[in-house]
Amino acid sequence: MESIYRCENENAVEQSTGYEMVIGVEVHVQLATESKAFSPSRCCYGEEPNSATDPVVMGLPGALPVINYGAIRQTARAGLMLHCKIAKACSWDRKNYFYPDSPKNYQITQQEQPLCVGGYVEIELPGPSRNIMGIHRNVKLNRIHLEEDVGKLTHYSNYSLIDFNRAGTPLMEIVSEPDLYSADEVAAFLNAIRMSMESAGISHCNMEKGEMRCDVNVSIRPSGSKKLGMRAELKNLNSISGIQEAIKYEVSRQVQILQSGGTLYQETRRWNAQLSISESMRRKENAQDYCYFPEPDLMPVYLSKDIVDQWEKELPERTYDCQRRFMKQYGLPYTITSVLCFHLPLAIFFEKAVQFCGNARAIANLIVNDLLREISQIGRSTSDFPVSAESLAHLVRLVDDGAISKQASQDVLAEICKNGGDVTEVIKRLGHGQNQNSDALESICRQAIGTSEKAVAEFLSGKENAINAIKGKVMKISQGKADPKRIDCMLRSLLQQS
Numbered sequence: 001m002e003s004i005y006r007c008e009n010e011n012a013v014e015q016s017t018g019y020e021m022v023i024g025v026e027v028h029v030q031l032a033t034e035s036k037a038f039s040p041s042r043c044c045y046g047e048e049p050n051s052a053t054d055p056v057v058m059g060l061p062g063a064l065p066v067i068n069y070g071a072i073r074q075t076a077r078a079g080l081m082l083h084c085k086i087a088k089a090c091s092w093d094r095k096n097y098f099y100p101d102s103p104k105n106y107q108i109t110q111q112e113q114p115l116c117v118g119g120y121v122e123i124e125l126p127g128p129s130r131n132i133m134g135i136h137r138n139v140k141l142n143r144i145h146l147e148e149d150v151g152k153l154t155h156y157s158n159y160s161l162i163d164f165n166r167a168g169t170p171l172m173e174i175v176s177e178p179d180l181y182s183a184d185e186v187a188a189f190l191n192a193i194r195m196s197m198e199s200a201g202i203s204h205c206n207m208e209k210g211e212m213r214c215d216v217n218v219s220i221r222p223s224g225s226k227k228l229g230m231r232a233e234l235k236n237l238n239s240i241s242g243i244q245e246a247i248k249y250e251v252s253r254q255v256q257i258l259q260s261g262g263t264l265y266q267e268t269r270r271w272n273a274q275l276s277i278s279e280s281m282r283r284k285e286n287a288q289d290y291c292y293f294p295e296p297d298l299m300p301v302y303l304s305k306d307i308v309d310q311w312e313k314e315l316p317e318r319t320y321d322c323q324r325r326f327m328k329q330y331g332l333p334y335t336i337t338s339v340l341c342f343h344l345p346l347a348i349f350f351e352k353a354v355q356f357c358g359n360a361r362a363i364a365n366l367i368v369n370d371l372l373r374e375i376s377q378i379g380r381s382t383s384d385f386p387v388s389a390e391s392l393a394h395l396v397r398l399v400d401d402g403a404i405s406k407q408a409s410q411d412v413l414a415e416i417c418k419n420g421g422d423v424t425e426v427i428k429r430l431g432h433g434q435n436q437n438s439d440a441l442e443s444i445c446r447q448a449i450g451t452s453e454k455a456v457a458e459f460l461s462g463k464e465n466a467i468n469a470i471k472g473k474v475m476k477i478s479q480g481k482a483d484p485k486r487i488d489c490m491l492r493s494l495l496q497q498s
Helices: 002-008 012-017 069-081 183-199 240-259 305-313 319-330 334-340 344-356 360-377 389-400 406-419 423-430 438-450 453-460 464-477 484-497
Strands: 019-030 093-096 106-109 120-125 135-148 152-155 160-163 170-176 212-222 232-237 267-272 277-283
Touching: 019 183, 019 240, 069 135, 069 170, 069 183, 069 305, 106 135, 120 183, 183 212, 183 240, 183 319, 212 240, 232 240, 232 277, 240 267, 240 277, 319 334, 319 344, 319 360, 334 344, 334 360, 344 360, 344 389, 360 389, 360 406, 389 406, 389 423, 406 423, 438 464, 438 484, 453 464, 453 484, 464 484
Parallel strands: 232 267
Antiparallel strands: 019 170, 019 212, 093 106, 120 135, 135 170, 152 160, 212 232, 267 277
16 A cells, blocks of 8 residues: 555655655654653743753752653653553663753653554645545654753854753654655644644644754665665754755755765754755764663653553544544535644534534534634634634524524624624624515515516526525625525515516
8 A cells, every 4th residue: 555655646856866765753742741851840931041940950969850740641642642552661761962951961761661662643645636635644653752851052153042941841752763755744744743742732832932843864765775775864843844845955965965976974964944954963873872871760660551541531532533523424525624623622612513503514614614714813712712612503503594694693703703792682783683574575585586687587597596696686685684595485486476
C-alpha cells in the first residue's frame, strides 16, 4: 500500500534529479502543567526574566529533583492518543552537554527506557479537490519520552542574555521514524500532532511561544534505494511554513553537493529565516558524545495497567475518527466536518445542539457558516460560545417549523452573539415572526406573480427553478416574514390555476 502511495505522490526533487528525500522529525512539546518537570517552580511565559526558578532548576548544590506526576500522566496520555505502547517501567538518564541555556550542564531525560514506545500519527494530504477527503496514511513513531526544557537565549550584536524561566518545564519529545517523504507530509504530521495534543489538553502547542518546536533530520538518496543517506539536522524550527521552506532548501543544497561530486557530512544546521538558508553549526554528535548515564537522584517510574487503562478511557475521540463518524452518522460533507472536528470544543458544541434538535445538517451549517463568523467579529475564541447549544437548536427548530425564515434565524443569531438575549425575545424585538395570515400571504403572492411575467412564463413552460425568482419577490415584499414552505405551496397553487 505504501509503495503505491509513494508512486502517486512523487515529489519534484525525485522527478527532476533522481533523488528522493527522507525525513525524520523530533517534535518538542511543552506539557500543560502548573509546575516544572522535577521541581515545584511554576511554569510561566512572558513574566519577568528569571523570576520562575528555584535551586533545583538552577542546579544548586544539594538540590534534588522530584518527579512531577502530572507530567508523567500527560506524556502517557499523549502516547495513548498516538497509538504508542506505554512502558510498564521508565527510567531517567543524564544527557551531559555544556551550553549557556542549561544551568546544570546536563539535562534529565529518558534515553534507555522511554515512557512511550512505537505508535503512529495519522496524517492527511490534500485530495483531488477541497470537497473530497484527502489521502490518509500513518507515519510511524519511534518513541515519546519526557525530559526537561532548557532556558531561553536572546542574542544581540556582541552579547547574549539568558532567561531561565523556561528551564525545567516538562518537555515531551515525539520522535518519528524516517518515514516522511516531503515537506507537505511534515506539515501534515505537525498539524496532526498539534490537533491531538490540543484536543486532549496535553499542550497548547503555541509555536510562537515555543510550546511546540521541532528538529528535522533531512537526507536524500537515489530514487528507489532503501539505504538512508547522510542526514543533516535542522534545529529549533518554530513555524510550519518555516519548516517547509527549510526542508526544501536543505534538500536542494544536498542535491547540489552530490551532483557536483562533493561529500555530505552528518551535521547540525540552523535555519536563517532572514536569508532563507541553512547554516552549519557543528558536526553532528552521536549518543556517546553526550556521555549518558543513569540519573542517580531519581527512581524508575512503574505504571500499572489499571491506571493506564483509566487514562485511556478519559481521552477524547481522535480528530480523524471523529470526522469519519460525523460523515457517517450525521451525513455531513467533508468540508463541514473539516471545520467541526478539527477543534474539539466545536465538535462537542455541535453534538450537544443536535441533542436538542435532530436536524444535524442545519445545525452544522449554522455553526460553520454563521456562528463562527459572528464569533470572529466579536473577537471571541471558538471555545467561548456567545450562544448556548440549546438556543442554537431552538433557532433551527423554528426554521424547520416555518415560524421564522432562514435569513431571520441568521439575524437573530447575530443579535444574540453581539448583545445577548433570549431567542423568543430577540425575534419579537427584531420583528422576525413569520406572517401566518393566509389572506395576507395570498395577496403578497399574487402581487409577486403579477410583477414576474418572465419567471411565470418560464415556470409554466417547465423550468422548475424559475419559481425561485418569484419566491424571492415574496420574501422581499413580506420583509422575510413569510414561511418559505407556505410560499412554495401557495405559489404553485396560484400558478397552476393561471
